[in-house]
Amino acid sequence: MTGWVCGIDGCGLAFETVEEVILHQTNEHERHECKVCGTIVPDGYLAIRHAFEEHTRAEYVRAYGASSEEVREREEVKEEIEAVADLQAIAEKLS
Ligand SMILES: [Zn+2]
Ligand SMILES: [Zn+2]
Numbered sequence: 001m002t003g004w005v006c007g008i009d010g011c012g013l014a015f016e017t018v019e020e021v022i023l024h025q026t027n028e029h030e031r032h033e034c035k036v037c038g039t040i041v042p043d044g045y046l047a048i049r050h051a052f053e054e055h056t057r058a059e060y061v062r063a064y065g066a067s068s069e070e071v072r073e074r075e076e077v078k079e080e081i082e083a084v085a086d087l088q089a090i091a092e093k094l095s
Contacts, residue, residue, distance in 0.1 A: 007077070008044050018085045019093075022046065026094060035063040042094075045081050048074050 004021040006013045008029055015021045025044030032043040034050060036059050041050045051060050057071055066074075 006044065018081050019090055022081075022085065022090050023093060036060065045078070048078050052078060 003014055003016045004018050006015070006021055006024060006029075008025060011029070013024065015024060022042075022045050026042035026046065029043045031040045032047040033040055034047070034054075036051070036055045039050065039054075041047050051064075052075065055063075060066060061068070061071060064070075
């Protein structure tokens with residue numbers, strides 16, 4: 001098992017821990033502009049988290065043209081990450 005792979009389009013870099021993936025996504029990828037509210041957020045997990053915690057599924061689907069399957073997939077990624085990630089440590093590193 002190579003651990004965690006960055007899922008941002010065309011990247012595919014693998015990291016040992018989920019914290020490293022999130023830091024990589026935050027520092028090395030371009031920021032993402034939320035299509036619902038226009039806030040600039042780091043791409044990857046943090047963009048997913050923003051979308052699902054700040055907005056409803058319906059808003060997300062409308063703004064991104066996502067299918068319910070895509071919504072489910074992203075929710076699964078989010079849950080998977082939250083099950084193992086030390087989000088407190090990540091927030092401290094990012095601040
Ligand atoms: Zn990447
Ligand atoms: Zn937003």
